[in-house]
Amino acid sequence: MIRLAIKWGIRILLVLVIIGAIVHVGSLDVAAQEDTDVTTEEAEDVEEYQHHFSDSLRLVESEWDGKTWVATLEADRYTDVTITDAGRTSDNNEAIALNRETVDISNEGRTTVEFTVEDNRQVTVDGDGTLVLLGHDDDITVLPAGNWTAPSIILGVIGVFVFIVANVLWLHRLRSNNVERVA
Incomplete structure (x- = not known):
């Protein structure tokens, strides 16, 4: 039961990270399009x-x-x-x-x-x-101005969090299966 909850928790977290990245990239595309919309008269x-x-x-x-x-x-x-x-x-x-x-x-x-x-x-x-x-x-x-670093820091922190959780779960799985370690 715990394994199933952990597995689904990781899947939900990964989906949220992917959605967050897509929304961030999509917002950059929209901002770029808004900046480049110039009518012929203005040009x-x-x-x-x-x-x-x-x-x-x-x-x-x-x-x-x-x-x-x-x-x-x-x-x-x-x-x-x-x-x-x-x-x-x-x-x-x-x-x-x-x-x-x-x-x-x-x-x-x-x-x-x-x-x-x-x-x-x-x-x-x-x-x-x-x-x-x-x-x-x-x-x-x-x-580059300093404004671009905030999304990068947030995505980096999320990536590190996912990496740590995956490693902890992997170590927990190794220990629960009683795998012998060779020193």
């Missing part, structure tokens, strides 16, 4: 930007002039943007001081920013909660 009125940090902050254009990154940013409200030299490397894994500058972006038109790096031509730009890595080849890499 014609949108100016081309190099990157959208948020609804109110945009990178209009950027280029490298030697080791100086020159960028034009546009904001609908007053905001701060932090630029960091991301191309610094250290020898022997030593700590190094990174060049970092916080720039005030006005809501009155466009703001041009110049930032000089020391080694490789790469900068990170942190604006309105989005961290972006910009390299010398104009590739833009959006670094």
